Amino acid sequence: RRVSGPEEQRLMELLSYGLVAMGAGSAVLLRFIRMPYGRYSSRRFGWLLPARPAWALQELPSLLVPIGLAACGGAVTADWPNRILLGCFVVHYVQRALIFPLLIREGKPTPFFTFVLALLFCVYNGYLQGRSLSNYAKYPSGWLKDPRFITGFIGWLIGMAVNIHSDHILRNLRKPGETGYKIPRGGMFEYVSGANFFGEILEWFGFALACCTIESLAFALCTLFILGSRAKQHHQWYLEKFEDYPKNRKIVIPFVY
Ligand code: NDP
Numbered sequence: 244r245r246v247s248g249p250e251e252q253r254l255m256e257l258l259s260y261g262l263v264a265m266g267a268g269s270a271v272l273l274r275f276i277r278m279p280y281g282r283y284s285s286r287r288f289g290w291l292l293p294a295r296p297a298w299a300l301q302e303l304p305s306l307l308v309p310i311g312l313a314a315c316g317g318a319v320t321a322d323w324p325n326r327i328l329l330g331c332f333v334v335h336y337v338q339r340a341l342i343f344p345l346l347i348r349e350g351k352p353t354p355f356f357t358f359v360l361a362l363l364f365c366v367y368n369g370y371l372q373g374r375s376l377s378n379y380a381k382y383p384s385g386w387l388k389d390p391r392f393i394t395g396f397i398g399w400l401i402g403m404a405v406n407i408h409s410d411h412i413l414r415n416l417r418k419p420g421e422t423g424y425k426i427p428r429g430g431m432f433e434y435v436s437g438a439n440f441f442g443e444i445l446e447w448f449g450f451a452l453a454c455c456t457i458e459s460l461a462f463a464l465c466t467l468f469i470l471g472s473r474a475k476q477h478h479q480w481y482l483e484k485f486e487d488y489p490k491n492r493k494i495v496i497p498f499v500y
Pocket residue numbers: 280281282347348349350351406410413414416417422423424425426427439440443465466469470473
């Protein structure tokens with residue numbers, strides 16, 4: 244029997260709570276272990292996969308699942324706010340799944356366990372955001388002129404620009420063939436150690452404001468928990484590793500945390 248209508252909406256609400264719980268649970272766990280990829284990559288978490296194909300494959304469901312759901316013709320897919328919001332999600336994952344992996348320079352391999360977790364996350368969240376925006380999120384006429392949509396959309400756009408710019412700065416710290424780490428400088432790195440994570444957090448909170456759905460809010464909170472923890476680990480790592488690390492730099496939220 245196919246779940247649809249109010250039953251599916253209830254299921255998606257529960258899955259949204261699940262997403263927040265997953266993020267909060269990860270934040271607690273990550274107080275004790277370092278997120279096992281990139282500089283903390285380790286064989287203890289399974290075979291090591293090359294960074295580029297691992298990133299592309301694990302992120303691809305967040306691109307394909309919403310496109311597939313929208314193509315199947317959900318009840319509200321054709322409405323303009325839904326099209327634009329789905330477009331925001333898809334644009335992010337075109338960059339993350341197709342462009343970002345090609346740009347990686349000498350990235351550390353990804354353990355199999357981390358790859359599988361990221362892949363499952365992208366299926367789960369791709370379904371939640373894609374189904375909500377193609378079938379259930381209904382907006383009043385004039386939503387595109389509503390301050391919540393406009394502010395959220397601008398937040399999404401600025402967040403994505405900060406995320407891409409900061410990843411660009413990190414990538415260019417290494418000369419071809421280098422694999423070590425340096426102190427990132429410039430852009431939002433002057434304010435926070437996790438500038439790329441700050442951009443991504445801002446992006447998804449902006450998206451949540453523009454969508455005003457429980458699914459998008461759950462994703463933003465989950466991102467805050469997970470990337471906030473990763474930023475904290477990086478911040479501590481930099482302080483241990485570099486004596487001359489800028490002392491005024493915050494962890495992930497400029498001037499605040
Ligand atoms: P990191 O900042 O850990 O690494 C990004 C890249 O830059 C890696 O290739 C890394 O190399 C390199 N790098 C990082 N710091 C330095 C440095 N100091 N010197 C030289 N090279 C450096 O980011 P993540 O890999 O965790 O994430 C990548 C992107 O994915 C980010 O934009 C993030 O926002 C996004 N992301 C989103 C998630 C979500 O829940 N929405 C979850 C996870 C990531 P190396 O691999 O060798 O460490």
